[in-house]
């Protein structure tokens with residue numbers, strides 16, 4: 001094919017999630033450029049990241065790992081949404097596919113691992129440390 005692309009413009013198959021995606025955030029542009037450049041020079045590395053972005057909106061720090069399909073299951077797994085500090089996990093097809101942090105930076109490393117390891121959704125709902133509370 002001979003076409004290499006990175007960043008906002010690139011749509012590709014992400015084998016980690018088994019789906020085609022196109023992302024508009026900074027980390028993806030950077031990481032994808034590194035892999036695309038390597039492949040252009042002869043590597044044959046699939047680009048299979050757990051997407052990550054953060055954004056500071058006034059006094060709110062939002063961090064997001066993974067993907068957030070509209071039909072995903074959603075659970076608050078840390079904190080509480082009314083007090084403005086919480087983390088949510090997203091599940092699809094029985095696996096954790098996304099983790100969203102809202103002013104809860106420290107805990108996000110643990111939640112990222114759930115996405116990275118494609119943790120079964122049942123483990124999220126059954127882990128007392130995650131203090132699950134279903135969102136309606």
Ligand SMILES: Cc1cc2nc3c(=O)[nH]c(=O)nc-3n(C[C@H](O)[C@H](O)[C@H](O)COP(=O)(O)OP(=O)(O)OC[C@H]3O[C@@H](n4cnc5c(N)ncnc54)[C@H](O)[C@@H]3O)c2cc1C
Nearest residue numbers: 006007008009023024025026027029030052053054055056
């Ligand atoms: C308002 C705003 C806020 C954002 N906030 C966040 C955030 O908080 N966190 C986050 O992770 N991401 C954020 N993003 C997204 C992030 O900026 C982009 O995902 C990232 O910059 C994509 O990098 P890129 O290199 O793919 O594209 P770009 O950064 O858009 O670079 C493309 C470059 O190509 C140049 N170009 C276009 N056409 C041509 C041409 N024909 N010839 C030569 N050059 C050309 C453009 O001038 C540009 O410099 C934000 C974006 C916007 C617009």
